[in-house]
Amino acid sequence: MQLVGIRDVSKVFANGIQALGSASLDIAAGEFLSVLGPSGCGKSTLLRLIAGLAEPTAGTIAWPQGRPDLGFVFQEPTLMPWATALGNVALPLKLRGVARSEREARAAEALAGVGLRGFERSYPRELSGGMKMRVSIARALVTAPKLLLMDEPFAALDEITRRRLNTDLLELWQRTHFTAVFVTHSVFESVFLSQRIVVMSARPGRVRSELAIEAPYPRSEAFGTSADYAALCRLTSAQLSEAMAT
Amino acid sequence: MSARFVAPILTGLFMLALWEGLVRAMAIPPYVLPGPILVAKTLVSDWGTLWPALVVTLSITLQALLAAVLVGVLLALLFSLSRWIEFSLFPYAIILQVTPIVAIAPLIIAWVDDVNVSLLICAWLVAFFPILSNTVLGLRSVDRNLLDLFELYGASRWRVLVDLRLPAALPYFLGGLRISGGLALIGAVVAEFVAGSGGRESGLAYRILESGYQLKIPRMFAALVLISLAGIAIYLLLSLLSHLLLRRWHESALAEE
Numbered sequence: 001m002q003l004v005g006i007r008d009v010s011k012v013f014a015n016g017i018q019a020l021g022s023a024s025l026d027i028a029a030g031e032f033l034s035v036l037g038p039s040g041c042g043k044s045t046l047l048r049l050i051a052g053l054a055e056p057t058a059g060t061i062a063w064p065q066g067r068p069d070l071g072f073v074f075q076e077p078t079l080m081p082w083a084t085a086l087g088n089v090a091l092p093l094k095l096r097g098v099a100r101s102e103r104e105a106r107a108a109e110a111l112a113g114v115g116l117r118g119f120e121r122s123y124p125r126e127l128s129g130g131m132k133m134r135v136s137i138a139r140a141l142v143t144a145p146k147l148l149l150m151d152e153p154f155a156a157l158d159e160i161t162r163r164r165l166n167t168d169l170l171e172l173w174q175r176t177h178f179t180a181v182f183v184t185h186s187v188f189e190s191v192f193l194s195q196r197i198v199v200m201s202a203r204p205g206r207v208r209s210e211l212a213i214e215a216p217y218p219r220s221e222a223f224g225t226s227a228d229y230a231a232l233c234r235l236t237s238a239q240l241s242e243a244m245a246t
Numbered sequence: 247m248s249a250r251f252v253a254p255i256l257t258g259l260f261m262l263a264l265w266e267g268l269v270r271a272m273a274i275p276p277y278v279l280p281g282p283i284l285v286a287k288t289l290v291s292d293w294g295t296l297w298p299a300l301v302v303t304l305s306i307t308l309q310a311l312l313a314a315v316l317v318g319v320l321l322a323l324l325f326s327l328s329r330w331i332e333f334s335l336f337p338y339a340i341i342l343q344v345t346p347i348v349a350i351a352p353l354i355i356a357w358v359d360d361v362n363v364s365l366l367i368c369a370w371l372v373a374f375f376p377i378l379s380n381t382v383l384g385l386r387s388v389d390r391n392l393l394d395l396f397e398l399y400g401a402s403r404w405r406v407l408v409d410l411r412l413p414a415a416l417p418y419f420l421g422g423l424r425i426s427g428g429l430a431l432i433g434a435v436v437a438e439f440v441a442g443s444g445g446r447e448s449g450l451a452y453r454i455l456e457s458g459y460q461l462k463i464p465r466m467f468a469a470l471v472l473i474s475l476a477g478i479a480i481y482l483l484l485s486l487l488s489h490l491l492l493r494r495w496h497e498s499a500l501a502e503e
Contacts (some may be wrong), residue, residue, distance in 0.1 A: 048394075052398075053397060070398075074391045074394075080392065080409075081411045082495045083495075090342065092399045095263075095400065095405060124495070125495060
C-alpha cells in the first residue's frame with residue numbers, strides 16, 4: 001500500500017542553489033527505505049519536504065491515505081539541554097496538549113523502549129552521544145507515528161555505538177511497524193538496515209537507481225559479516241559510484 | 247582550602263599591610279591618606295551615618311535593577327516578535343547606552359521634580375542595556391532544528407516562546423543581569439554625585455562629597471569601602487542566583503570534575 005507518492009519534486013533555495021532536481025519516489029507503508037547519496041545531494045532536503053518543514057519549488061507530494069503522524073530524527077540529538085530525558089521525550093505530547101501524567105507515562109515507556117529505563121531524570125549533558133541519540137529516537141516515536149524520518153542520525157557516532165543502534169533500530173521497527181525512511185551516506189549502513197535502497201546523484205539531487213535488499217529480518221551481527229552482505233555492499237557501492245559519476 | 251581562596255586573601259592582606267606600613271613609616275597625615283586600620287575604625291564609629299546612607303543607595307540600586315530587568319526583558323520580547331520594532335528602537339537603545347550618564351544626569355535631575363525618581367532613572371539608564379542586548383541575543387540563539395521540531399508538532403508561537411525561546415535565553419539573560427547589577431550601583435552613585443545635596447535622603451555618594459568638603463578623609467574612605475563591598479555582594483548574589491538556575495544543565499555551571 002502506498003503511503004506517499006513523490007512526483008518530480010524539485011527545490012531551489014532562496015540563494016539560487018538547486019538542492020533537489022526533479023526527484024520521484026514512492027514509499028510503501030511499513031517498509032524500511034534508505035536514501036543513499038553523497039553529501040549535498042539533497043537527501044536532507046527531500047526528508048524535510050516529506051516532513052512538511054519546507055515547500056517544494058515544483059512537483060507534488062501526495063498522501064493517498066492522508067498525511068500520517070510522523071516522527072523526525074535529526075543528525076544531531078537536538079535535545080533541550082534544560083529538560084530531563086523524560087521532559088525531552090514528552091515534548092511532542094506536551095505540544096499536542098496531552099495531560100502531564102499521561103505524557104510522562106508514555107515518555108517513560110518510550111525511553112524504556114530504546115533501552116534507557118532508569119535515565120528519566122538525567123539531563124542531556126549527563127548522557128553519552130549514543131544515549132542522547134536514543135533519547136532523540138524515543139522522542140520521535142513517543143507519538144507512535146506511522147512514518148519515521150531519520151536524517152543521518154548515527155553519522156556522528158563511533159562505529160561500535162552505531163552498530164548497536166542499528167540493530168536496536170531494526171528491532172524497534174519490527175516491534176512497532178512504522179514506515180522508516182533513513183537518510184545516510186554509508187553503503188554498509190543502508191544495506192544492513194533496509195529492504196530497499198534509493199541511490200541519489202549529486203547536486204541537483206535526482207533518484208538514480210533502486211535496489212532491493214531481500215535478506216530476511218531479524219538481521220543480526222551474523223548478517224553483517226556474511227558473504228551475501230558483502231556482495232550487496234559491492235553492488236550498492238557500484239551504483240553509488242555510477243550515480244556520482246553522472 | 248584551595249588556592250583559589252587562599253591566594254587572593256593573602257594578596258589582599260599583604261596590600262593592606264603594605265598600605266598601613268607606608269602610611270606609618272612616611273607619617274602621612276590622615277587627611278591625605280588614612281591607613282586601613284583608621285578606615286576600619288571610622289567605619290565602626292561613623293556607622294550611624296554611613297548605614298542609613300548605604301540603605302538609601304542600595305534601595306535605589308535595587309529598584310533600578312528591577313526596572314532594568316522589567317523593561318529590558320519586555321523590550322527584548324517585543325524585538326523577538328517583530329523585526330520592525332527592533333529596527334525602530336534598537337539604535338535608540340544604543341544611543342542611550344553610549345551617552346555618558348554624567349552628561350545627562352543634570353538634565354534628568356532638573357526635569358524630574360522628585361530627586362529619588364531622577365536618581366532611579368539615571369541608574370536604570372546605565373543598567374538596562376546589558377539585559378536588553380543579552381536577552382535579545384539569547385532569544386535568537388535557538389537551535390534551528392529544535393524550532394523545526396516545534397513546528398512539526400504544530401506548536402503555537404506562545405509555546406515556542408515559553409518552552410523554547412525563554413529557556414534558551416536564560417543563560418544569556420543571567421549573564422546580562424550580572425553586569426547590570428554592578429552598573430545599577432555605579433549609576434546610582436554617579437547620579438547621587440551629580441544631584442549633590444539636592445537629595446533629602448542622602449546616599450553614600452553624598453556622604454563622600456560631604457566628607458571631602460569637611461576634610462573627613464577617613465570617613466570618605468569608609469564610604470568608599472562600603473560601596474565596593476555592596477558591589478561585590480551584588481555580584482556574588484547574582485552569581486549565586488545564576489548558578490542555582492543553571493547548575494543542572496548549562497555548560498557554564500559545570501563543576502570541575
